[in-house]
Amino acid sequence: MSEIFYSTITNGEDAKQKIKNGVNKGANAVGSTMGYRGQLCLISKGGLPDPTKDGYTVSEAIFLEDPVESLAWETVKQSAQKTVDEAADGTTATCVLTQAFLNNSFDELEKGEKSAIEIKQEIEKSRDKIVAYLDELAIPITDEMIYHVAKTSANGDEEIAQLITDAYKQAGENGSVGFVNSNNDNTFIEHTEGTLVERGFVNERFVNVHSTQSVVLEDNPLVLISNINFTTIKQIVPFLEFAVQNNRELLIISELDYNVEEAILVNKVKYNHRFCIVKPPAIGKKREELLMDLALVCNTEMISSLSGADFTGREAMYLGTAKSVVVTKENTVIVRHDDTPIEAINGKVAELKEQAKLADKNYVLRKNIESRIAKLSGGISMIKVGGITPAEVEEKIARVDDAVGAVRSAKEEGIVAGGGMALLSAIDKLDLDEVTKKSISAPFMRILANADFKLPLAKEEKVWSLKEIVKVLFNCFKEDDVITLKAPNYPNGYDVKNFKEVNMFDAGIIDAKKVVKNALINSISASNTLLRSANVLTYKNK
Template identity: 30%
Template sequence: VASLVSRSMHSTRRHGIAGDFRVLCMFEGYNFFFHITGRTVIIEQSWGSPKVTKDGVTVAKAIDLKDKYKNIGAKLVQDVANNTNEEAGDGTTTATVLARAIAKEGFEKISKGANPIEIRRGVMLAVDAVITELKKQSKPVTTPEEIAQVATISANGDLEIGKIISDAMKKVGRNGVITVKDGKTLHDELEIIEGLKFDRGYISPYFINTAKGRVFGEEALNLTIEDIQPHDFGKVGEVIVTKDDTMILKGKGDKSQIEKRIIEIQEQLESTTSEYEKEKLNERLAKLSDGVAVLKVGGTSDVEVNEKKDRVTDALNATRAAVEEGIVLGGGCALLRCIPALDSLIPSNEDQKIGTYDYFLLFNCPLMLGM
C-alpha cells in the first residue's frame, strides 16, 4: 500500500500535485459499500446481465476511466486490491480505503516539500510495528460455532452461509479443499466428495447399455488383453459413472504409498509460487486425505447467484484466515488499539516521522466508515 505514494511520483513531476489528486477520485465510491452494512454496487458488463457485488477487488477490476491520469490511479488501486485478495482472500475494501488515506496524506505533504522516499520508509516502519501488535491481539478460532460466526459476519450477516461453511470445514478438515460453484436449485447445498472425482463422464449414453464392444487392444503399442496382469489393477469398493463425471469411492490402495504421495504433494506445494498450481495440488491432497467439499450456491437468477457467490467466497477466505491466524476486533477497532505501538517508534528524520504520523491518522478511516 505504501508504494502507492512513491510509484505516483513520476506523475507528480510531470503534471503537478493537482494531477495526482485526480487519481484519488475513484476511491470515493469505496465508502459506499464498506463494512457489514455496506451496500452493493451494480457493474455494467459488455455481455449478459449486470454484476451486483460489494467485493472490493471485483469493483476495482471493473473501473476503467477515460482520463489517462485518473486511470493510472485506478490501476494502482487495482494492484492494492489484487495483492490483498491473493494474500488474504478478503479485506480488499479496507485495503483500498487505507491506500486512499495514505495517498491523500502523502500527496499533501509532498506538495509542501517532503521527501516521498523517506515518507514511505516511515510508513513501512509503522507497518512492521502494527503487524507485530495485531498478532498479539489475535485470538484463536477453534470451535465450529466460532467458525460459523466469522463466516456469517464476512457474508453480510447471512446465517445460512455461515453455517454451511462451518459444516464444510467440520467435514473435510481445516486444510481440506472447499470449492464454490453455481447450484441448480433455489437453496444452497453442501456436497462432500469422499474419494476421487473426475470431471468427465461417459462419451455417449449408448455405451452404458450396449452389450457389444467389449474389446481391449492398442495396435500401435502391440498391447492385448493378455498383457494385463492382476497387479496392474487397483481395488475400489464402488465406481459411479454419469454423463458429467466419474467417481471412484472406497479406495483400497496401500496406505503407506498413499502417505508417501501425500508428502510428495506437500513438498510440491511448498516449492511452487503459482496460485493455479497451488489450487490443483491442494485438490489432489484433499482427494487423498479428507475429501472435497463443494458449496453449491442457489438462487432465482444468475445475478443473485453471482452476487451470493462473491459473498460466499469472501466468507470462506476470511474464515480460513481466521482459523490460521486468529481474529481481532472488527470495524477498525483493532487498528485503533495499535496506536500505542506507534508511540515507541523512533524515525530517523522528520520526513519519516511524517510517514509514521500519517499512518497514525489513517487508523481513524475504517472506524469512521464503519459507524
C-alpha cells in the same frame, strides 16, 4: 496507414491532484460496501441493473474517464488483485488502506520536512512492525469460528455463513470447498465423499445405471492407472483377463487408441463385463502428479514409460482397489478402500502442505496443490448458489467467493479481531511513524462512517459526526483538529450491528490474519508507488 499516438505528460501539482482524485473516487465507491452496514452499489451491465455489496465486483467495474485518474485507480486495482490472489479476500480493505496511506503521505509531503523517499522508508519500517504484531495476535481458527469468519467476510449474511460452515465441516480438515451456479432458485451443498477426477466415461455405452446415466462399480473394483497411451489391445489384455478371471469390476484411467477403446467396449457390451474407461485429466506434469496421487489412493503403482510394454504376469502390480466408483458423463468419484494404507497418503498430504507454504505467492501453483490435498483427503463440498434473477445469483456468488476465501486464509494463518481492530490496536502498542498511525485506522473509521448511526446524548438524540463517534467510543482526544485514536483493550471493538462495544471474538466479528496482513502490505506498495510518481504519461491517437 498505422495510427500515430502522442504522449501527454502530466506532472507537478496537476499530476498529484489527479492521482489523488482517481484513488479517492474509486476507493470511496468500494469503501461504501465495507462492514455490516455497508451500502449496495448499483452497476450498469448492458443497461441492466446489477446491485452488489461485493468490493471486488465494484472495484473491477470502475473505469475512470480521465486518463491520469484512470492510471492511478488501475494501480489500486492491481494491488487489490494481488491481495485476492494471495489471501482470496480483502479487496475493500486494500482500497480503503491505499486511499488513507496516499492522502496522509501527500499531507506529510506538503509539510516540506521529509522527502517522498523518507516517507516511504518510514512507512515500510512501520509495516514490518505491524506484520510481526499481527503474527503475535493471530490465533488458530476453530470449527465454531468458521461461521463467524464467513459471516464477517460475507457482510453479515447468516445464510451464506451457515452454508460455508456446513460445507467445511462436511469436507473435513483437508477437504476442499468450492462453489458454482446451481442453475435454479435454490442454494445448497453437494458433498462428495471420495476422490474426484474431473473426467467422465468415454462412451455412454459403459453406463450400467440408466436412471442416473452413470457407471456404478460398487464391489471393490480394480483400478488401472496409466500415464502411457495403450496403442495395441495386446498391451491391455492381461488386465482385462485378470479382472474377468477374478470376477472383478475394472476401471481404466488411461489414454487408449480408438481401436483399443472399441475392443474393450465390444467385450463389455457382448459379454456384459463390468468395465469402464475414463481419460486422465489435465496434461503434462500436472497429469502425472494427479495420476500418482490416484495411485496412492488406490494402493497401486502408476504405469509410466518406464514400466515396459508387456504386462503379462505383472498385472497385480499395476491393479489397485477401490471401495466403490461412480462415473458420470462429467466426473468420476473414487472411494478409497478400507484396506488402503493411510500412512502413505498422510505423508503425501503433509509434504504437499509444506509445498503450499513455499508457493504462497504463486496463486496458480498454490491452488493446484490445495486441489491435490483435497483429492487425497477424500472430501469435496460444492456450494450450489441459486437465486431468482441473474443479478441476485451473481451478487451472492461474489459474497460466497469472498467468504470461502476468507475461511481458507484463516485456516492457513489464523484469525484476529475484525472490524479494523487488529490494525487499530497497533497504534498504541507499536512505535510507528505518523502517516501509518493515521492510515491504519481507516478500515475502522470507514465501517463506522458506513453505519451512519445515532447515539443518545443526555435526554436528546442527534446524529454524531464520525470524529465525535470515535472520540466518545474509544476515549480519543483532539489536538489542533487532529484526532488521536486510543483504541480499547484488544480484542474489544465496536459492533455496528448492535451499536455497542464488545469482545470481537465473543461477538463473532473476526478477520483472517492473512487477509489483513496482505491488504496492509499491498496497499502500502500501491500508495508508495503513486506517492513517488512525479510524471504520468498517457497516450492518445492523432
